[in-house]
Amino acid sequence: MQLEAVTIDIGTSRPLVLLNTVDADELGAHPLDRVRIEHDEETTTGIVKRTDELVEPGTIGVTEPLSRVRGTVDVTLAGKPRSVRYIRRKLDDVELQPHELETIVRHIHEDRLSDIELGAYASAVYTNGFSLDETKHLTEAMSDVGQRLTWDAPVIADKHSVGGVAGNCVTPVMVAIVTAAGLTMPKTSSRAVTSPAGTADVMEVFCDVEFTTDEIESIVTETNGCLVWGGGVDLSPVDDKIIRAENPLSIDPPGQLMASVLSKKRSAGSTHVVIDIPYGEGSKVESLVAARKLADDLKRVGDHLDMDVSCAITHGADPIGRGIGPVLEARDVLAVLEGDGPESLRLKSVRLANILLEHCGVDASAVDALESGRALEQFGRIVAAQNGDPDIKSSDLEPGAESTTVRAERSGIATRVDNRQLCDLARRAGAPLDTRAGLVIHRTASERVEDDDPLYTIHAETPAKLAEAEALADRLEPIQVRSKADALVERR
Amino acid sequence: MQLEAVTIDIGTSRPLVLLNTVDADELGAHPLDRVRIEHDEETTTGIVKRTDELVEPGTIGVTEPLSRVRGTVDVTLAGKPRSVRYIRRKLDDVELQPHELETIVRHIHEDRLSDIELGAYASAVYTNGFSLDETKHLTEAMSDVGQRLTWDAPVIADKHSVGGVAGNCVTPVMVAIVTAAGLTMPKTSSRAVTSPAGTADVMEVFCDVEFTTDEIESIVTETNGCLVWGGGVDLSPVDDKIIRAENPLSIDPPGQLMASVLSKKRSAGSTHVVIDIPYGEGSKVESLVAARKLADDLKRVGDHLDMDVSCAITHGADPIGRGIGPVLEARDVLAVLEGDGPESLRLKSVRLANILLEHCGVDASAVDALESGRALEQFGRIVAAQNGDPDIKSSDLEPGAESTTVRAERSGIATRVDNRQLCDLARRAGAPLDTRAGLVIHRTASERVEDDDPLYTIHAETPAKLAEAEALADRLEPIQVRSKADALVERR
Structure with a gap:
């Protein structure tokens, strides 16, 4: 016609x-x-x-x-694109061949599939899963359609967290420690999607994070590291398109998750990767058994890709650090580098950095790097290379002036700290767009609490946002306090 | 905001x-x-x-x-609509509760789901299926969101074909026979979706087919029957929305298929239904075992809905009748009612009508109704009530004047008649929009063919459409002729 x-x-x-x-x-x-x-x-x-x-x-x-x-x-x-036939095969629980996965990835990359078909892809992977072979081929296919970074150093260190934990900003501390030990660690990170702050949002408090590939190369040549936004480079670009189809269904099947993580690492040119797998209520991985299986599978797929993968299974139920939100997390990060800061963040950063150092065959101690001030100095060099002020102090970082402190209504033990609710509150207060908005947590799980003790403080940049967050706080109970002496919470 | x-x-x-x-x-x-x-x-x-x-x-x-x-x-x-949580449960292979199915149906009806979510619904039903209980509840929920027709007669006869067979226009013949026997059969039919002619398209050759509910009631009061387009009444309207999500994936899972068919019958007020299940290569149901299972399940779900369902498993691999396309099928229908016409169409209509008569407890013979001319007379009454000419003859129905006959290139046996290819050719020639376009089939499977015998004739309304169909015919071989004496088809 x-x-x-x-x-x-x-x-x-x-x-x-x-x-x-x-x-x-x-x-x-x-x-x-x-x-x-x-x-x-x-x-x-x-x-x-x-x-x-x-x-x-x-x-x-x-x-x-x-x-x-x-x-x-x-x-x-x-006719229908061939990829639709392959998606249909996955719905029929058939193991897909490399060329079939490659065609699906290419068609998703080229926007050739309708949303109905993308929904079917996400559903098929969720219900029938991928074998390790399929995951390996999918990872390669996803990595191949995007940009590949290359580096001169033989060892390129990297880390990833499977996510789901509030205020879990260990990455800047790790990069500072690991690059201070002489390793190369060009770290690309994401901005917040559903959380109150991604690592890129936190780093943006200190310096620029959006750079071209050439600019990133010169930052890494100068400092051995970088802490930039991954969206500025085109690493495994189909990942975002697949996540768009998974999000409405709240699904994140392990095979797809592994391919997403490892395809980005492969494209980033990483050779040695530590993957943090937080597990527990509210995190992506719910049980220790599932976390162990994911760790083993990630290592196997890594082997296939000639990538040394090491996994750290961590507690995901509690927040790490005290602050939630870009400026508040940046303050925690810098405080840890200054030799102070929240113990949970310091401890987790040190443990993960030590694993990565050992994994890369480097005989160095993370605690030494922190205590000697070398990590702080190295962090300043990276911040300076990314057009920031290397001399900034954690005390310079002020949260939003509008604030309310929520206090305990009884004495007892903080029995439960709900990550999800804390994140919702921080977002309602304006994070991550209002960089100074967020929460400071005063009590963590299993701590003793007296009546009227502060539990957490909400910070906002405007009275309106603070009021919105307060209204939400009235309906939530992100930090629960229970008295062991009384079976009743209260009587009315 | x-x-x-x-x-x-x-x-x-x-x-x-x-x-x-x-x-x-x-x-x-x-x-x-x-x-x-x-x-x-x-x-x-x-x-x-x-x-x-x-x-x-x-x-x-x-x-x-x-x-x-x-x-x-x-x-x-x-938040996400509750129905998305229930779709997710079906992806997890959980049996859905009545209220969950009801919510999904209502949200689809109200267009509250995105295409990603609709694709996940279709995929979940395809991979995990529905139990009989789920199918029953889904059928009720689908029927409840649309219009319900009610009739005075205690027995309302109906039929449905699961589809996939070219030129399978038994419905008008059956309605004529069954209403001639005094039963009430208010038949709603569809237009072509991917076929060259739906029953409504064929009936439109004779008379109007789009009527309001009130008009349909008065036609049925006058004649005991009708042959109208179902799209004019709002029976089980979510069906089309679900089919829209299944089509791109070429899936039609049994539970959904049953709910689609039976919800429309329930909404139409039918009490006694014969369902034609053609099976075999190219039809929706591929094996006899699958056809038997579908038949048993349809009867069980029918029982639950207080509907008497009887099924006829038929051969689906060969076309029924000689003509494909609105006018050509209408000519076959009328010829059968006149006591002539293609034997395959006559035989199938008689067999199905007898099953329906017996099923409704009426002691009458379909052959008698045809041979006595009562069925033809009754058909004329319905056509007249639908504003058509009751005295039309099959010889008045002329196919498109532009035509080509495709002939056998060797002697042998017609081993394979490909329904799908014949339908594609008829559509390319202009059917169903060009009502006179389509095919006349001269040889059916297992018939003896001599070299240069006519196999099929393409009819079109314009030279351009004929040329398009001819070009497609050059690439297809819808009727294959094999010589038993020669293992080779030809040597080049």
């Missing part, structure tokens, strides 16, 4: 074509069918959207990714 | 809201998240689409289904 192509903006980055119902019926094209468009001796495929109004009969509307389709074009019905 | 609502047309019937990235970040709203919109003391939920261009910061774009949202509105992040 001959149609006149017009570009049309319907707020999508997908390669859609809009057909008037009359033309669509004539073609036999249903919603989400594909059409083949021949134009200028080129052939392009688009996903069909039918409309009575947006385009006239005789016209085909094309979205931005297809904007090179112009003039009079020839449109015919096309 | 306070935003100014504007209505925006992006060619969708879903309740989307467009947020500028700046506002979306501030809210913490990701693509496909939901927001709660408070306006005029009412609360509405929308699915988030982020945009840099289509709406300004401070503004919220709402699509047509949300057009009642106007003026300054208060927008907050909302």
Whole structure:
């Protein structure tokens, strides 16, 4: 069918074509069918959207990714992409071949799948899982469609946390310790997605975090390390597209999780990786058994990719550090480097850094690096290379001036600290966009609490945000205090 | 967050809201998240689409289904709909409770699920299936959200074919026979979706098929029957929305299929239903074992719904009748009623009608009704009641004048007649929109064929469409002829 192509903006980055119902019926094209468009001796495929109004009969509307389709074009019905057949095979619990996984990844990368099909992919992986072989091939395929960083050093250290823990900002401390020991550790991190602060958000309190590949290379050449935002480099770009399909369903199947983590590490050129797997209520990994299995599988897939992977299973139920939110976590990080700061953050950073040092075959002590001030000095060098002030002190970092402290209503033991609720509160107070917003936690689980003791303080940048967070705090109980002497919480 | 609502047309019937990235970040709203919109003391939920261009910061774009949202509105992040949690449970292979299925159906009906979530629903049902209990509850829930037809007669006869067979237009013949025997059979049928003609398309050759509920009632009062388009009445409307999610994946899981069929029958007020289950290569049901299981399950779910279901397992690999396409099938139908016509169509209609008559407890013979001319007379009455010409003859029905006959290139036996390829050819020739377009099949499977015998004739309304169908015919071989004497097909 001959149609006149017009570009049309319907707020999508997908390669859609809009057909008037009359033309669509004539073609036999249903919603989400594909059409083949021949134009200028080129052939392009688009996903069909039918409309009575947006385009006239005789016209085909094309979205931005297809904007090179112009003039009079020839449109015919096309088959489904091969990747849909492979997704269907995974729904049938068939083990996928390397070329099938590679095709699925490529089609997701090129936005050739509809949301129905992406939902089916996420569901199929969730219900039927991936074998270790499939995970290995998927990891390679995901890594291959993006950018690859290369480094001169033979050993490139890296770390990753499977996530889910509030205020868990060990990365800057680890990078400072490990690079102070002479290792190369070019660390790319994410911004907050559903949390109150990602590592990139925390680092942005000190310095710039968005750099080009060339700029990153020169920072690493100068300082052995970097602490930059990963979104600025195109590492395993399909990962975000797959996560977009998993998020609405709140699923994160292990095979996909491993491929996501390791494909980014492979693309980043890392050779030695420590992966922190927090487990427990509220974290992604719920049981110790599941954490051990994930650790073993990550190491096996790493072997296949010639990457030395070591895993640290950690407690995920409690927050690490005292602060939650960009500035408050930055203050904890710098305090630890200064030789002070919350013990939980210092301890976890030291333990993970020691594992990474040992894993890379370096005979150095994390505690030495901290106590000697070498880690702090090294952190300052990285901050300076990333256009920040190397002489900043933790005491310079002030949280939002609007604040409320929530106090205990009885004496007892803090029995439960709910990460999820603390994160929700910090976000409601404005984090991560309001960098000074967030929480300071005064009591952690199993600590003794007296009546009217402060439990946590909410900081916000504006009275309105503080009021919103206070309203939420009234409905939550993120830190529960129980008296062992009384079976009742209260009587009314 | 306070935003100014504007209505925006992006060619969708879903309740989307467009947020500028700046506002979306501030809210913490990701693509496909939901927001709660408070306006005029009412609360509405929308699915988030982020945009840099289509709406300004401070503004919220709402699509047509949300057009009642106007003026300054208060927008907050909302949780996921409960139905998504239930879909997730089905992905986890948990048996769903009646209220959970009811919620899923209602949310699909109200377009509250994103395509990712709909794809997950279809995938979950496909991989984990429904128990008979779940199928029963799903059927009721699907039926309950639409219209219900009610009739005075105690017995309401109905039929359904699970589909997949070309030219399988037994329904008009059956309705004529069964209503001639005094039974009430108000038949609603579909138009073609991927086939060259649905029963409604075939009936439209004779008369109108789109009527309101009131009009249908008066046609049935007058004639005991009708042959109308089901799309005109709102029976089990979620069915189409679920099929839209299944189509891209080419899946049609049995539990969902049963609920789709039986919910429509329940809503149509049917008490006695015969279901035709064609099986074999190219049909929806591939094996006799699967057909038997489906038949038993359909009867059981029918029992639960107080509906008498009887199933007929038929051969699905070969076409029924000679014609494919609206006019060509209408000609076969009328020829059978006139006492002539293709034997395969006559035989199948008689067998199914006899089953339905017996099933309804009526002592009458389908062959008698045909041979006495009572069925033809009754068909004329229904056609007249639907504003058609009751005196039309099959010889009045002329196929498209542009035609080509494809002939055998060797002698032998027609070993394989490919339904799918025949349907593709008929559609390429213009069916169902060009009502006179389609195919006439001259040889069926296992018939003796001499070299140069006609195999099938393509009819089209225009030379251009004929040329398109001819070009496709050159690439296909819908009727294969094999010579038993020669292992080679040909030598080149």
